[in-house]
Amino acid sequence: MYIGVDLGGSFIKIGLLDNKFNILNKQSTQTPIGKIANELCNCISKQILKILKNTNTKISEITAIGIACPGVTDSKNGILLYPPNLNMRNFNIVNEMKKYFNVPIYIENDSNCAAICQFHNTNKTKDISNMVLLTIGTGIGGGIIINKKLYKGNGLGGEIGHMKISLNGKKCSCKKHGCFEAYASASALIKQTKSAIKKHPDCKMAKYINSTGEKPTGKTVFDFAKQHDPVAVLVVNKYINDFLATGISNIINMLSPQAIYISGGISNESDYLLIPLKQAVNQKALIPFTTDILICDDLNDAGIIGAALICSNHYSLYINNT
């Protein structure tokens, strides 16, 4: 059996999984934000002990504990480098957790966990070897599956959000310039929406936002584009054709994966996003129509399952290989 931990900025979700990665039991608790790193591990450990007790499971029955972590993660050495929203830097969470449990403990970036979970799910019905998952939210996270395993290269691969698509372009949260996520994340789309509202205060979308005082989300501009507000249509078209399609065609030119999955709030736009996106990508890619672009399955507990999956040699090339 495995323990999968989804360590988020707001909640810690923990599950007990059988050897086929089905969740047997799960629970969640609030993330102790602002507390020191050791307290975080203490909190996780308490929850794990609780789930073991509830299910009458001994720790000796657990093959490994996997933890899905936010931000850049040095999985090889078990270190959270700089997780957003958590009050820690370069924290060796694996060493700290080993004080509580004498079992193998692995950590992995949450986008990579989502990718391995999507891959596991896709392969239940379809045999694929190579895919990429993009999580489009505050930033853009990426997870690369190559030859049926999570690919990490030298340990830190898959940072697709920080691929530069513009020379000396917009400043990114990583402090560099021109990154894909500075143009195509949900946060970037919200900025583009706000800027359009300011420029065109007479458009339908601007009037609504300005009169209600609502804060625009990634969904706002899509909603008004569907109502044919020409300003919203322009913002959505530029976002899809110029920004999202450029990053995705770069992935295709470089890796030519069998499929690219899109997750995050924006994936709810479904065909309204996918149809123009595929068209734009096929115009930009060197060899069009070679990669499926799909919306991620609506997987509950992708973090918990992905965290457990990375414990398995079967899926994680890098743990033993690089």
Added chain:
Amino acid sequence: MYIGVDLGGSFIKIGLLDNKFNILNKQSTQTPIGKIANELCNCISKQILKILKNTNTKISEITAIGIACPGVTDSKNGILLYPPNLNMRNFNIVNEMKKYFNVPIYIENDSNCAAICQFHNTNKTKDISNMVLLTIGTGIGGGIIINKKLYKGNGLGGEIGHMKISLNGKKCSCKKHGCFEAYASASALIKQTKSAIKKHPDCKMAKYINSTGEKPTGKTVFDFAKQHDPVAVLVVNKYINDFLATGISNIINMLSPQAIYISGGISNESDYLLIPLKQAVNQKALIPFTTDILICDDLNDAGIIGAALICSNHYSLYINNT
């Protein structure tokens, strides 16, 4: 034994190799440019028969024939899609060659062959799993080695030269805009040099070029930069820091390979290229200092050896896997 064929725009080089990929015998002939596709295969076949005769080798002793081809290559189906300088489109070279020889025949893009040859050579003294090779010439070719094998994804991966580094940027030879090779190929550097000469006709470099009538090459601007011509220094700095480093840091952010090898004429600049390039890449990459950047070994016959190597299951993941 293997036959390795390096099909170039000017010469066809052919070698007979033992099972350890040492060249036993080789020869070359001019490429029959402008002739129809079938004549090209007839020419290759004659050379292969000649080499077999010269070495007293029977075709039954040949495990496979590998052909390194210019341009985008559909290796899975044996098709040369659009080789530059050769008078053919969508030509199934494998089917045509099979009319002459009843042995397995594989084709591969020449940059991929160079990558597998470099990998093979590196691994004689050092155990590495993941690397990328860039061929910087008229365009930028790429070859990706993952988990000790040539990575091709869905069959057409590794087209790193066509990764977009600029939104709505310069037009590329592929007719799309903003590609890495439109900024960082040797041809692009020559354009940048010519434009600087036009803008600054009084600089040392411009005076030399304008008085001698010499055509600038990729080497010209480096030569004058070494002589401290401030215009040449500016061109070289922009080329390395803005263009080459952007593409290379994108490869690192995405794939985090153990090493990136640079080949092509520009690699002769050695440390004069490498030292500032490493500095710029480390400023742009999300996690610096994780990937070695190296000049490709000076490998004679990389095309012949690489072409033979792709015949081996040991190196070519994609032939059986995707």
